[in-house]
Amino acid sequence: MLGVVLAVMRLSANPLLSGSSWVYIWFFRGTPVLVQLLFWCNLAFLHPRISLGVPFGPSFLHANANSLITPLAAAILGLGLNEGAYMAEIVRAGILSVDHGQVEAAQALGMSRGLTMRRIVLPQAMRVIIPPTGNETISMLKTTSLASVITVTELLYAVQLIYSVNFKTIPLLILASIWYLIVTSVLTIGQYYVERHYARGATRELPPTPWQRLRRQLLISHAAVPAPGPRRPAGEEP
Numbered sequence: 529m530l531g532v533v534l535a536v537m538r539l540s541a542n543p544l545l546s547g548s549s550w551v552y553i554w555f556f557r558g559t560p561v562l563v564q565l566l567f568w569c570n571l572a573f574l575h576p577r578i579s580l581g582v583p584f585g586p587s588f589l590h591a592n593a594n595s596l597i598t599p600l601a602a603a604i605l606g607l608g609l610n611e612g613a614y615m616a617e618i619v620r621a622g623i624l625s626v627d628h629g630q631v632e633a634a635q636a637l638g639m640s641r642g643l644t645m646r647r648i649v650l651p652q653a654m655r656v657i658i659p660p661t662g663n664e665t666i667s668m669l670k671t672t673s674l675a676s677v678i679t680v681t682e683l684l685y686a687v688q689l690i691y692s693v694n695f696k697t698i699p700l701l702i703l704a705s706i707w708y709l710i711v712t713s714v715l716t717i718g719q720y721y722v723e724r725h726y727a728r729g730a731t732r733e734l735p736p737t738p739w740q741r742l743r744r745q746l747l748i749s750h751a752a753v754p755a756p757g758p759r760r761p762a763g764e765e766p
Contacts (some may be wrong), residue, residue, distance in 0.1 A: 530608070531615025536645065538620055549616065556613035562674050564610055568602035569678040603675040603682075611668050618660045622653030654726040662719035666712050683707055 537549035556564070572593035597605070626649050634644040676685035683704055691700045724737070736744065 530612030531619045534612060534616035535619035535623060539623060553613045553616050556610050561610050561671055565603060565606035565674060565678055568597060568605045569599060571597055599678045599680045602678055603680045607668060614664055619657055622657035623649055625656045626652045658723050658726060666715055669711060670708060
């Protein structure tokens, strides 16, 4: 969602919106994820108390930064804001891939800019957006291992806690890699079916799924096996 908002802002004719989106993407793509995670985790050293209110007026919300930004919240902020910058460029490329005549036709029908984006542009852009989004999702899944630096008990940190006790470092790292492979495989299968769903408007006939191909091959193999003929008595000429 953050990537979609930033992409629409980047394509806006308003220089304030497009400029602020460009600065956001430039900053979060240009700084390492680990640095961003450490920044959010240690924000309490810079601002021990966080206050929200009217500028140059009274504040109506006061909170302790340590209790508000926990290590898990810091990991979500660091990974989410960084991923939003990359997704903004992916979504922008998908939006630009849609022919401008589609937008003009929607405007001729009296559709608003927001409705055109939701009903006309984005559904067609999804065919371009989904493949790199799948790659970014899998990459972000593996990047969560960096959250172990700020003591978030994710998969790698849990493995580190265990092998620090039983000293079975290599077997537990192999086990963690197997879990990453399992989750990545599930995401890959989900990406395939999402791509197939959004390809309905581009092709007359959808390609068969792996299960459909396997079932077809089994049926062909079963039909190719000849049926056994009647047995002849011994000594009888064929």
